[in-house]
């Protein structure tokens with residue numbers, strides 16, 4: 001018996017979502033009276049996962065896993081789950097985790113629930129709370145199969161430290177690679193991505209034109225944030241499509257979301273509802289976004305944003 | 321090439337979400353249902369395969385009779401035939417099993433589904449169909465070309481995109497990028513008239529158990545009122561001291 005967690009890494013380093021997933025797996029293991037085994041593919045310093053509650057780490061390295069390949073990765077996690085006799089498999093909400101999850105569910109004949117926001121409400125029956133209707137509601141869902149797969153929503157649980165010491169074990173399962181091959185990868189390595197960012201600074205049509213994005217990027221720079229935008233902004237080509245957030249764009253689950261010159265249409269809010277703290281800067285006090293925000297300034301972005309940048313620079317130099 | 325587009329019948333994006341019967345059922349009162357936006361992009365892409373490469377396009381939904389207007393809309397947009405698997409769609413796995421059955425019987429080369437449905441947000445049905453039928457699978461697909469038995473696809477990933485090479489049979493979980501919004505089609509009068517005489521097959525469900533069961537729904541607690549401040553200094557202080565966000 002165990003709880004198995006798939007831990008994602010980038011260039012050998014564990015992502016923060018991997019640490020969060022291990023912390024969460026430990027929470028479930030405590031409920032079930034068992035321990036956590038992590039699977040790590042091509043990662044370094046795997047024993048650090050003990051800090052977050054893993055008792056064992058299965059280290060996997062194989063040439064066929066150099067590039068991400070959903071079928072191959074799903075087969076690795078499935079073999080690990082069988083070997084460890086896992087009752088629960090924990091995944092995250094990253095694009096790659098969500099790519100693996102349905103394949104894994106069929107391989108293990110396991111019920112899968114994504115976007116889970118808290119620890120299970122009970123272990124037997126195994127009941128979890130997860131967001132549905134594009135974050136407009138939650139469902140309490142029972143997973144009835146012997147093996148259960150849960151996909152943890154980003155930033156829902158947080159990283160928790162434990163003093164578990166993790167043993168490591170090389171693991172070389174049979175890998176089925178399927179027939180999907182990577183031809184080329186187009187990835188911006190120097191920019192913080194919306195998926196990884198703790199803070200996201202987002203601009204809307206209120207900014208009038210692409211030439212005014214200098215201040216948005218500067219604000220993002222000061223905060224170490226990713227930049228994003230509303231849908232019309234990317235439709236008009238002011239910003240790349242990869243920055244479009246909302247129901248039809250990327251979901252944002254950052255700690256802080258700053259919306260500048262965005263009205264707060266329901267489709268936009270659907271994508272950013274799971275961000276923790278929301279700040280709105282808009283010159284129209286009636287803008288619907290204020291109803292969904294935690295903090296707001298009613299004012300002209302072209303005055304407020306430069307002031308905010310100055311203030312933050314001051315704040316950073318004092319708190320450095 | 322035989323294409324099946326999986327169509328999820330979902331509340332329009334602006335719908336108010338409410339529940340009835342002790343918060344156990346979605347309240348459809350006054351709700352407008354539409355083709356799931358991700359599926360609409362896939363359906364238009366399928367139309368291009370039909371027009372440029374002579375593909376046959378079928379659409380399928382797992383649901384009760386109330387989903388037929390949505391399937392008729394897909395026929396009006398240009399699909400050749402529709403299939404409704406007559407059962408209440410409860411969990412993603414059971415929907416995938418029903419659809420996998422249709423895919424096997426129909427011998428489809430390409431199955432186009434959406435990255436996720438905007439109601440249950442499962443993000444699981446297409447991948448499960450692929451695994452159940454032994455087809456290749458590409459998720460978050462934002463570009464697809466097929467030549468003979470070979471396919472080239474572009475998928476979105478965290479922080480960028482990648483180009484992939486694969487073969488049919490293939491299942492994709494698609495989204496915007498497959499086609500753009502300006503490419504989406506609104507059914508015209510002629511399409512609507514033709515749709516009336518196109519086949520809409522109703523199939524009985526294969527008996528399959530559910531792996532998960534939604535017990536109860538809950539709406540998020542109402543948000544506290546926004547704190548309005550009139551200068552950036554207060555904002556920075558609140559974000560640091562109160563929200564602990566910077």
Ligand SMILES: Cc1cc2nc3c(=O)[nH]c(=O)nc-3n(C[C@H](O)[C@H](O)[C@H](O)COP(=O)(O)OP(=O)(O)OC[C@H]3O[C@@H](n4cnc5c(N)ncnc54)[C@H](O)[C@@H]3O)c2cc1C
Nearest residue numbers: 204205206230231246247248261262263265267283284301
């Ligand atoms: C099916 C569907 C899906 C959609 N999906 C998405 C989605 O995923 N994401 C998304 O964002 N939208 C989506 N939309 C579009 C959405 O409905 C809105 O049209 C869009 O979000 C509006 O973008 P905006 O707030 O940038 O622009 P606007 O609505 O034009 O708002 C601009 C705001 O800027 C303010 N402003 C103007 N000047 C200033 C100034 N000087 N200083 C400060 N503020 C200023 C205005 O008061 C206004 O509130 C979707 C729509 C549909 C129908």
Ligand SMILES: Nc1ncnc2c1ncn2[C@@H]1O[C@H](COP(=O)(O)O)[C@@H](O)[C@H]1O
Nearest residue numbers: 326381382433434436437442443444445
């Ligand atoms: N009841 C259904 N009938 C047909 N297709 C569906 C159904 N539910 C989901 N799908 C397809 O699966 C995709 C992902 O749905 P989901 O796994 O529910 O997020 C949708 O975009 C559809 O293409």
